[in-house]
Amino acid sequence: xxxxxxxxxxxxxxxxxxxxxxxxxxxxxxxxxxxxxxxxxxxxxxxxxxxxxxxxxxxxxxxxxxxxxxxxxxxxxxxxxxxxxxxxxxxxxxxxxxxxxxxxxxxxxxxxxxxxxxxxxxxxxxxxxxxxxxxxxxxxxxxxxxxxxxxxxxxxxxxxxxxxxxxxxxxxxxxxxxxxxxxxxxxxxxxxxxxxxxxxxxxxxxxxxxxxxxxxxxxxxxxxxxxxxxxxxxxxxxxxxxxxxxxxxxxxxxx
Amino acid sequence: xxxxxxxxxxxxxxxxxxxxxxxxxxxxxxxxxxxxxxxxxxxxxxxxxxxxxxxxxxxxxxxxxxxxxxxxxxxxxxxxxxxxxxxxxxxxxxxxxxxxxxxxxxxxxxxxxxxxxxxxxxxxxxxxxxxxxxxxxxxxxxxxxxxxxxxxxxxxxxxxxxxxxxxxxxxxxxxxxxxxxxxxxxxxxxxxxxxxxxxxxxxxxxxxxxxxxxxxxxxxxxxxxxxxxxxxxxxxxxxxxxxxxxxxxxxx
Numbered sequence: 079x080x081x082x083x084x085x086x087x088x089x090x091x092x093x094x095x096x097x098x099x100x101x102x103x104x105x106x107x108x109x110x111x112x113x114x115x116x117x118x119x120x121x122x123x124x125x126x127x128x129x130x131x132x133x134x135x136x137x138x139x140x141x142x143x144x145x146x147x148x149x150x151x152x153x154x155x156x157x158x159x160x161x162x163x164x165x166x167x168x169x170x171x172x173x174x175x176x177x178x179x180x181x182x183x184x185x186x187x188x189x190x191x192x193x194x195x196x197x198x199x200x201x202x203x204x205x206x207x208x209x210x211x212x213x214x215x216x217x218x219x220x221x222x223x224x225x226x227x228x229x230x231x232x233x234x235x236x237x238x239x240x241x242x243x244x245x246x247x248x249x250x251x252x253x254x255x256x257x258x259x260x261x262x263x264x265x266x267x268x269x270x271x272x273x274x275x276x277x278x279x280x281x282x283x284x285x286x287x288x289x290x291x292x293x294x295x296x297x298x299x300x301x302x303x304x305x306x307x308x309x310x311x312x313x314x315x316x317x318x319x320x321x322x323x324x325x326x327x328x329x330x331x332x333x
Numbered sequence: 334x335x336x337x338x339x340x341x342x343x344x345x346x347x348x349x350x351x352x353x354x355x356x357x358x359x360x361x362x363x364x365x366x367x368x369x370x371x372x373x374x375x376x377x378x379x380x381x382x383x384x385x386x387x388x389x390x391x392x393x394x395x396x397x398x399x400x401x402x403x404x405x406x407x408x409x410x411x412x413x414x415x416x417x418x419x420x421x422x423x424x425x426x427x428x429x430x431x432x433x434x435x436x437x438x439x440x441x442x443x444x445x446x447x448x449x450x451x452x453x454x455x456x457x458x459x460x461x462x463x464x465x466x467x468x469x470x471x472x473x474x475x476x477x478x479x480x481x482x483x484x485x486x487x488x489x490x491x492x493x494x495x496x497x498x499x500x501x502x503x504x505x506x507x508x509x510x511x512x513x514x515x516x517x518x519x520x521x522x523x524x525x526x527x528x529x530x531x532x533x534x535x536x537x538x539x540x541x542x543x544x545x546x547x548x549x550x551x552x553x554x555x556x557x558x559x560x561x562x563x564x565x566x567x568x569x570x571x572x573x574x575x576x577x578x579x580x581x582x583x584x585x
Contacts, residue, residue: 185447
């Protein structure tokens with residue numbers, strides 16, 4: 079059952095991500111996704127909420143081919159990624175940025191190397207000076223240019239998230255997937271990250287899926303919110319609609 | 334019991350696929366030259382002190398232990414030749430292999446295991462960078478090439494250790510000692526012993542990478558990956574050594 083709330087505002091009609099009937103199970107008795115349908119338009123920020131273990135992260139991992147879907151169609155930029163070979167999938171992956179829950183910075187590299195690592199491999203014509211400029215620009219966009227020579231172990235949780243975001247931004251992705259961007263951060267830093275997500279979307283008109291438990295982040299960043307329950311999309315609507323939902327379980331997220 | 338046997342076959346299948354993937358990826362560009370040299374530095378250069386110390390002790394102890402037996406037959410003059418032959422053919426390759434299984438396989442297992450757990454390998458994959466090529470191919474190749482060099486180095490240091498051992502009880506100069514060592518060694522002794530170390534290096538690198546790359550989620554699995562990498566790599570060194578000796582024995 080989908081609790082479809084009224085007045086859903088989509089920023090644009092053109093669909094960038096279109097997931098239909100997505101199924102995924104881990105082992106025989108562990109069905110995580112049981113027919114998820116998600117549609118995200120160009121320039122839209124979609125927030126997905128749900129209880130821990132409801133399959134939110136698995137959904138976006140299926141979207142980039144990190145987890146193989148059992149069944150279903152995952153169209154990104156109009157191409158069904160479940161039917162692509164590795165090289166074709168990589169061509170799509172370059173256009174998608176993924177911010178991991180713990181930022182997943184490469185421990186053995188400095189911040190500069192972390193940022194230049196994907197750039198050097200995908201933009202081979204760039205000179206060292208151009209790469210350096212791109213790295214500095216990406217760091218400036220997250221307000222952390224002074225951390226350029228630091229190792230990830232020297233950074234705080236919020237800084238790691240921001241550097242992770244800078245590394246995602248350096249390839250100018252058209253879609254950004256955020257896996258719990260504010261988890262484990264204090265309220266002020268969470269707000270900063272949420273503002274940053276919004277600023278990036280406004281600046282580059284990127285399409286985003288944000289997975290979060292942080293309702294303040296959901297309210298600030300989400301154009302539309304989906305609630306995942308028992309492997310399906312249980313409810314969908316704007317923050318305001320869902321907050322006043324007739325379904326008690328949905329409302330419980332907003333308390 | 335059935336599950337246990339099934340798991341063994343699953344593991345063998347997974348390791349085989351992992352190994353086949355290595356040979357598929359190693360010749361395919363782009364080549365991660367910089368990372369390869371970095372790994373050579375860590376695996377080769379950084380292991381030199383450890384290999385030097387163990388090599389020297391192996392040579393010294395072997396000489397001191399063998400001397401009384403040879404003295405009984407009045408064959409003390411054979412000591413340099415015997416020590417050199419034992420070191421080059423068997424002791425230095427196996428001991429260095431084991432030392433490297435402990436240092437390198439566990440290091441790689443823990444490093445890649447923690448990268449897997451903290452989603453760094455996933456991060457590479459979603460940035461359309463082949464993590465297998467960047468992490469596994471470079472490390473396995475570096476281990477395959479560096480461990481034979483470390484073994485040759487251990488041979489040399491071990492022979493010097495032997496010289497020290499001989500000189501504790503008698504007075505032999507370096508020239509005379511070297512002459513005896515060289516006279517006792519044929520190419521037929523040295524070449525197969527060096528060839529087998531390439532396989533030692535390959536298996537040490539591969540086992541370390543396989544265990545790390547396939548670590549389960551959770552920090553506990555990093556320790557498990559490092560631990561099982563050492564156990565499996567050490568065992569593989571022994572099994573490969575036995576096979577190499579059998580094969581050489583068939584021909585000579």
